[in-house]
Amino acid sequence: MLSSQIKSNEIVFGSCNKDLLEEIIFYGIGLGADFVEIFIENTDNSSVLAEEDFITSVSPSFGRGAGIRIFKGKKDGFVSTNDLTKHGLMRSVSQAIEMLDITNNKKGDAFNGLNEHRDYSLFKKKWINEVPSIHEISEKLLVSTKSLKKNNKIITRKGSYSRNLQEVIIASSDGTYVTDIRLHQTVGLNVIASDAQYRSSGSRRFGSSGMPNEFRLWDHEKAANEVFESSMNMLYADYVDAGQMPVVLANKFGGVIFHEACGHLLETTQIERGTTPFENKLNEKIAHESVTAIDEGISEGSFGSLSVDDEGMEPEKSVLIKNGILKKFISDRAGELRTGHKRTGSGRRQNYSFAAASRMRNTYIAKGEHSKEDLINSISDGLYCKSMGGGSVGATGQFNFAVEEGYLIKNGKLTNPVKGATLIGEAKEVMPKISMCGNDLELAPGFCGSISGSVNVTVGQPHIKVDSITVGGR
Amino acid sequence: MNSREITTKISKAADLLNLKKWDYGASFSNDYSVQVDKGEAKQLKATQKQILTLRVWNESNLVGITTTSDISESGIKKALNQANIASDFGNKNERPEFSPLAKDPIEVKDTKKRNPVGIKKLLTLLREAEVKLLKSHESIKSVPYNGLSESFYERVYANSDGAFRSYTKSQAALYLYARAEEKNKKPRSSGSVKLGYGIEDIDIESCIKDAANKTISHLNYSSIKTDKYLICFSPESFLTIINAFSSMFNARSILDGVSLSNKNSIGEKLSTEALNIYDDGLHEKNISSSPFDGEGTPTKRLCLINKGRIENFIHSESTARIFKTIPTGHAGLGSKVSVSPDWIVVEKSKENSDLKTSLDHSTYEGEFVYIEELNAIHAGVRASQGSFSLPFDGWLYKNGKKISIESATVAGDIKYLLKNIVNIESKQEVTTSGISPHIWVDELSITGDE
Numbered sequence: 015m016l017s018s019q020i021k022s023n024e025i026v027f028g029s030c031n032k033d034l035l036e037e038i039i040f041y042g043i044g045l046g047a048d049f050v051e052i053f054i055e056n057t058d059n060s061s062v063l064a065e066e067d068f069i070t071s072v073s074p075s076f077g078r079g080a081g082i083r084i085f086k087g088k089k090d091g092f093v094s095t096n097d098l099t100k101h102g103l104m105r106s107v108s109q110a111i112e113m114l115d116i117t118n119n120k121k122g123d124a125f126n127g128l129n130e131h132r133d134y135s136l137f138k139k140k141w142i143n144e145v146p147s148i149h150e151i152s153e154k155l156l157v158s159t160k161s162l163k164k165n166n167k168i169i170t171r172k173g174s175y176s177r178n179l180q181e182v183i184i185a186s187s188d189g190t191y192v193t194d195i196r197l198h199q200t201v202g203l204n205v206i207a208s209d210a211q212y213r214s215s216g217s218r219r220f221g222s223s224g225m226p227n228e229f230r231l232w233d234h235e236k237a238a239n240e241v242f243e244s245s246m247n248m249l250y251a252d253y254v255d256a257g258q259m260p261v262v263l264a265n266k267f268g269g270v271i272f273h274e275a276c277g278h279l280l281e282t283t284q285i286e287r288g289t290t291p292f293e294n295k296l297n298e299k300i301a302h303e304s305v306t307a308i309d310e311g312i313s314e315g316s317f318g319s320l321s322v323d324d325e326g327m328e329p330e331k332s333v334l335i336k337n338g339i340l341k342k343f344i345s346d347r348a349g350e351l352r353t354g355h356k357r358t359g360s361g362r363r364q365n366y367s368f369a370a371a372s373r374m375r376n377t378y379i380a381k382g383e384h385s386k387e388d389l390i391n392s393i394s395d396g397l398y399c400k401s402m403g404g405g406s407v408g409a410t411g412q413f414n415f416a417v418e419e420g421y422l423i424k425n426g427k428l429t430n431p432v433k434g435a436t437l438i439g440e441a442k443e444v445m446p447k448i449s450m451c452g453n454d455l456e457l458a459p460g461f462c463g464s465i466s467g468s469v470n471v472t473v474g475q476p477h478i479k480v481d482s483i484t485v486g487g488r
Numbered sequence: 489m490n491s492r493e494i495t496t497k498i499s500k501a502a503d504l505l506n507l508k509k510w511d512y513g514a515s516f517s518n519d520y521s522v523q524v525d526k527g528e529a530k531q532l533k534a535t536q537k538q539i540l541t542l543r544v545w546n547e548s549n550l551v552g553i554t555t556t557s558d559i560s561e562s563g564i565k566k567a568l569n570q571a572n573i574a575s576d577f578g579n580k581n582e583r584p585e586f587s588p589l590a591k592d593p594i595e596v597k598d599t600k601k602r603n604p605v606g607i608k609k610l611l612t613l614l615r616e617a618e619v620k621l622l623k624s625h626e627s628i629k630s631v632p633y634n635g636l637s638e639s640f641y642e643r644v645y646a647n648s649d650g651a652f653r654s655y656t657k658s659q660a661a662l663y664l665y666a667r668a669e670e671k672n673k674k675p676r677s678s679g680s681v682k683l684g685y686g687i688e689d690i691d692i693e694s695c696i697k698d699a700a701n702k703t704i705s706h707l708n709y710s711s712i713k714t715d716k717y718l719i720c721f722s723p724e725s726f727l728t729i730i731n732a733f734s735s736m737f738n739a740r741s742i743l744d745g746v747s748l749s750n751k752n753s754i755g756e757k758l759s760t761e762a763l764n765i766y767d768d769g770l771h772e773k774n775i776s777s778s779p780f781d782g783e784g785t786p787t788k789r790l791c792l793i794n795k796g797r798i799e800n801f802i803h804s805e806s807t808a809r810i811f812k813t814i815p816t817g818h819a820g821l822g823s824k825v826s827v828s829p830d831w832i833v834v835e836k837s838k839e840n841s842d843l844k845t846s847l848d849h850s851t852y853e854g855e856f857v858y859i860e861e862l863n864a865i866h867a868g869v870r871a872s873q874g875s876f877s878l879p880f881d882g883w884l885y886k887n888g889k890k891i892s893i894e895s896a897t898v899a900g901d902i903k904y905l906l907k908n909i910v911n912i913e914s915k916q917e918v919t920t921s922g923i924s925p926h927i928w929v930d931e932l933s934i935t936g937d938e
């Protein structure tokens with residue numbers, strides 16, 4: 015029997031569920047909903063932790079669930095459940111309808127059935143058999159943690175790997191009917207170094223999407239060397255003196271500053287809340303003319319890339335800022351409905367228990383024309399932030415970032431390592447101060463937590479110079 | 489399927505797979521929440537969720553684990569199978585066992601379980617709260633972050649040795665974060681969070697009042713000069729910093745080499761003799777209290793710092809065995825069992841003669857910085873190194889005046905902070921994460937815009 019001929023009272027992954035999905039959507043529209051969206055997922059994840067020279071944790075997990083979103087006007091009701099039977103899904107629709115207080119039953123003629131199935135999973139079904147086995151992962155992690163043991167000052171060594179395989183079905187009353195399989199792998203190394211009263215740490219994380227072989231190709235020696243050197247460089251570092259100063263931010267994860275400080279303020283969820291200073295600044299200058307910034311979901315293998323977003327739209331490449339001029343916001347379905355900004359294929363969520371929201375994907379500042387040395391040479395007294403830690407942005411746009419590995423710049427040269435630095439500012443004030451961009455754009459993977467949970471993203475930039483920023487220290 | 493039935497199903501499936509030793513933790517929940525935007529419903533949400541974490545011991549007594557949301561018969565079988573496969577990679581150097589206390593009696597409190605009020609009632613209450621907050625001051629233009637929710641859940645622990653524990657609870661939460669704007673000034677934002685067993689226990693008026701007062705109090709702001717200051721930590725901010733560095737009392741962190749303490753740190757003097765710190769998960773003010781931990785060990789009150797010295801560490805079953813003590817009820821079930829505090833209670837001990845009691849946040853007339861709330865903990869705390877550099881909301885008190893600090897960070901070292909406590913006020917205040925009085929610390933670095 016062809017899969018399309020299977021009739022089921024329950025969602026079956028790998029089969030055609032069109033009839034059942036249509037029935038559920040028709041039910042919601044018939045009860046008076048303006049729009050019905052169903053997101054169903056099946057996950058198969060595992061993670062492995064190596065500490066010192068032993069595997070200390072292997073954690074497989076799997077699960078299934080559905081998130082159903084109903085719109086009535088500009089408001090929406092969202093229900094999530096682990097019950098994937100027809101009865102369970104219809105009950106969720108009823109619950110969402112009841113929450114929204116929809117009473118005007120209609121015929122449901124606003125729904126003309128699902129469009130032709132767009133199957134992005136066709137060539138991805140084999141991935142589950144191509145990803146490395148737990149045994150293979152364990153062996154490579156142990157080799158990696160062994161590589162970190164370069165001297166007796168390294169007191170803690172960790173290597174961690176996680177793999178998330180997510181199969182999704184997305185259907186909605188505008189006819190969208192999509193299936194996809196997403197694969198994300200990430201591996202990280204961490205050390206703590208200690209000598210008498212001195213302590214430091216070093217860490218690096220690497221990640222990819224849709225590339226089952228990527229972990230095998232990961233250069234663990236290079237990674238271990240980077241982490242070790244970072245921890246050694248910082249072990250005897252003095253605390254940085256606080257103050258206002260020019261800084262050079264390194265490429266790759268240095269891009270977290272743009273992600274946190276500006277990227278979040280360009281998501282339509284921030285317009286909806288009235289919490290972005292850029293709301294009415296479209297086609298106005300918001301940054302230095304040297305800044306062009308992009309958010310896209312299409313770079314092959316990048317951690318924030320996707321074939322289709324969680325609302326069934328293919329991701330686009332969005333030029334957010336062009337030569338300092340604001341050109342676009344990052345938008346999802348609700349964002350388009352409530353703010354008028356067209357969807358950009360950026361509707362994302364951690365899993366079925368979150369409604370999708372406008373979220374960044376691969377977000378970076380485009381490369382400029384300067385070398386890294388040009389930037390450093392232009393500063394007589396400042397800070398070079400080689401490696402950034404985490405950061406956050408407050409309700410009124412203030413941001414802060416921890417500097418994991420920093421060096422003082424004196425008379426155009428890198429000098430002593432310094433620790434304890436935090437960069438503090440507001441996007442509106444800092445963006446015009448990014449005066450030089452390097453020619454060495456690189457991306458780095460990360461996780462972004464926000465309204466729709468934690469999602470995989472890429473941040474990136476070339477080396478950039480900020481003319482003046484508050485550096486928190488001691 | 490109820491939790492007893494699930495236990496029976498796991499037991500039968502384990503027998504079929506010849507798995508003689510297993511345990512599990514499970515959570516079943518129904519959550520309802522609403523958000524509003526200028527009087528209109530924005531998002532209404534209902535979540536039904538089940539999570540099952542299963543551990544099995546293989547013939548070599550190595551442990552494997554699996555987590556799943558599929559509690560159907562086939563889901564349970566698959567989970568047991570996966571856990572069994574994972575057990576081949578179990579940690580040979582640290583093999584968890586059942587907690588020796590997993591069958592001990594647990595302290596059953598009056599859980600004050602409430603009935604759901606429903607989404608419509610939640611929406612009505614939140615709409616009214618938003619309107620009142622917007623009307624409370626002309627500068628408050630919006631309440632961008634708001635939410636009212638109620639949750640109903642059951643937690644279970646059971647094992648193949650016959651231990652079975654479960655409890656059901658309800659919890660409600662309200663948060664209101666207002667944004668105030670005045671001409672030629674930067675927008676300012678602040679808010680309030682209230683928890684209760686149910687909606688009826690939440691003092692909505694007080695939440696509105698707190699959010700309004702806090703937001704308005706930051707309208708007149710100024711930058712602060714970078715320097716060292718006498719600091720008064722609010723109860724909330726002091727608890728934030730203690731929780732951020734709780735690895736000092738955490739046996740798991742000590743074994744992992746990521747704590748400032750070591751196995752021999754019991755008795756180490758960290759602070760003034762006037763400081764006592766407890767972990768008291770069963771405290772009557774702890775809305776989220778749980779009578780047992782992830783391994784089924786009963787929750788109990790534990791003294792962490794007694795008269796300034798480390799008194800106890802918090803433990804799971806395996807860390808307790810390594811430290812030759814008993815589990816303390818702080819374990820989280822996982823492939824590697826985690827350890828974390830429940831509910832921190834800070835108090836002034838009787839040995840408090842060295843305190844400068846003239847330092848009282850409501851009467852002191854000298855210059856000091858009051859830290860109301862610390863932000864961005866995940867970014868600014870280096871727990872393994874003891875250092876922190878954190879943005880905060882607060883005020884500078886100077887010459888009898890109080891002015892909001894525009895944008896600043898406080899930086900230091902946790903051991904330095906604890907050693908430099910100069911006063912612990914007498915009155916304790918209940919917060920959402922524990923209980924503490926105001927705590928005064930001398931000479932911490934503040935970075936401002938000046």
